[in-house]
Amino acid sequence: TFSAAEKAAIISIWDNISGNVKIIMLTFDSRLFLSFPQTKTYFNHLDLRHGSTDLRRHGGKVLGALGEAAKHLDNLEDALAKISDLHAYNLRVDPGNFELLSHCILVVLASHLPNDFDTTAHAAWDKFIHTVSGVLTSKYR
Numbered sequence: 474t475f476s477a478a479e480k481a482a483i484i485s486i487w488d489n490i491s492g493n494v495k496i497i498m499l500t501f502d503s504r505l506f507l508s509f510p511q512t513k514t515y516f517n518h519l520d521l522r523h524g525s526t527d528l529r530r531h532g533g534k535v536l537g538a539l540g541e542a543a544k545h546l547d548n549l550e551d552a553l554a555k556i557s558d559l560h561a562y563n564l565r566v567d568p569g570n571f572e573l574l575s576h577c578i579l580v581v582l583a584s585h586l587p588n589d590f591d592t593t594a595h596a597a598w599d600k601f602i603h604t605v606s607g608v609l610t611s612k613y614r
């Protein structure tokens with residue numbers, strides 16, 4: 474469960490990044506795919522060139538899902554049920570990749586929002602992103 478202070482920190486960072494295409498692109502092309510190229514294997518069918526429409530669309534969906542999650546911090550299992558099924562049964566993304574993406578999201582937030590992403594926000598987002606990843610990988614068997 475999230476404290477009131479954690480919730481406030483999560484939502485205030487979300488307000489900063491929602492719709493921010495630059496953060497979306499930094500997260501995916503520059504961090505996830507360049508730092509951890511093995512993650513690209515899940516996206517063979519997409520155009521992974523820097524700034525591509527596919528990357529914007531996909532990044533927008535992932536961050537959009539995080540935005541939805543941020544609004545349902547007391548009930549993440551239900552809020553994420555559909556994409557949890559999708560990742561477990563259809564996409565079959567190895568759970569280790571969630572660690573990599575979580576790490577990249579934190580790095581991008583820290584570098585792109587040096588003032589707002591303070592230690593409180595860092596701790597709250599770490600907990601948030603790992604809780605979300607936990608829900609998304611909970612159905613793997």
Ligand code: ZNH
Pocket residue numbers: 512515516531534535536538539556559560564566570571572574605606609
């Ligand atoms: Zn994921 C998809 C979210 C992680 C891979 N995703 C997706 C989507 C979403 C998401 C929302 C869309 C769906 C629809 O369309 O309906 N993810 C997410 C989140 C996370 C994730 C929130 C965390 C946090 N993913 C992930 C990872 C990976 C992935 C880690 C690997 C690396 N996804 C994926 C894929 C897909 C997705 C492959 C599909 C794409 C296309 O378009 O096809």
